[in-house]
Amino acid sequence: SQTIHQWPATLVQPVGSPLSLECTVEGTSNPNLYWYRQAAGRGLQLLFYSIGIGQISSEVPQNLSASRPQDRQFILSSKKLLLSDSGFYLCAWRLAGANTQYFGPGTRLTVL
Amino acid sequence: AQTVTQSQPEMSVQEAETVTLSCTYDTSENNYYLFWYKQPPSRQMILVIRQEAYKQQNATENRFSVNFQKAAKSFSLKISDSQLGDTAMYFCAFMYSGGGADGLTFGKGTHLIIQP
Numbered sequence: 001s002q003t004i005h006q007w008p009a010t011l012v013q014p015v016g017s018p019l020s021l022e023c024t025v026e027g028t029s030n031p032n033l034y035w036y037r038q039a040a041g042r043g044l045q046l047l048f049y050s051i052g053i054g055q056i057s058s059e060v061p062q063n064l065s066a067s068r069p070q071d072r073q074f075i076l077s078s079k080k081l082l083l084s085d086s087g088f089y090l091c092a093w094r095l096a097g098a099n100t101q102y103f104g105p106g107t108r109l110t111v112l
Numbered sequence: 113a114q115t116v117t118q119s120q121p122e123m124s125v126q127e128a129e130t131v132t133l134s135c136t137y138d139t140s141e142n143n144y145y146l147f148w149y150k151q152p153p154s155r156q157m158i159l160v161i162r163q164e165a166y167k168q169q170n171a172t173e174n175r176f177s178v179n180f181q182k183a184a185k186s187f188s189l190k191i192s193d194s195q196l197g198d199t200a201m202y203f204c205a206f207m208y209s210g211g212g213a214d215g216l217t218f219g220k221g222t223h224l225i226i227q228p
């Protein structure tokens with residue numbers, strides 16, 4: 001069966017520091033991968049998605065970036081965090097051509 | 113672009129009651145999927161139920177069922193015999209089924225509280 005992992009689970013970072021969040025999927029190959037952000041009191045907003053290694057599409061312009069160095073690895077990064085980057089970050093996957101996305105456990109990011 | 117609206121920020125019912133959560137959406141597409149996800153206090157997003165827009169029959173999963181009204185662009189979730197474990201945020205979501213890698217568009221959620 002497929003599983004999705006995210007780490008770290010919780011992160012507290014100062015403004016202006018760099019960020020790296022990691023997501024990995026097991027038990028499948030060539031999945032579509034997604035990064036979402038959930039700000040306090042809001043629904044989820046799609047940030048990035050990827051259909052393959054090195055292929056990244058951005059939905060929202062911001063100071064975040066994403067990379068997919070391996071088939072089942074998806075990384076969310078920032079060079080300098082802003083206060084507004086605080087939130088709950090969720091990674092998701094789905095099989096190409098399938099209709100359902102499955103979510104990881106998420107990372108709670110607090111920028112102080 | 114599509115939008116998803118959940119007009120009930122919070123609902124509270126007694127255990128064993130039936131509750132209906134509302135969702136409306138706006139899209140110019142004809143082929144799409146609709147979903148309800150549950151987010152308990154652990155914040156893990158869990159798929160509750162999905163509906164293909166081309167299917168007229170409403171989806172059902174045990175105590176969970178939907179009322180899908182395509183012309184009205186309405187997609188409500190009914191929870192029967194509610195249980196304490198149903199307490200969670202519930203999100204309605206839309207996905208275009210054009211064959212690409214489209215992500216989900218979410219509503220802002222409804223906080224459902226099941227009272228003992």
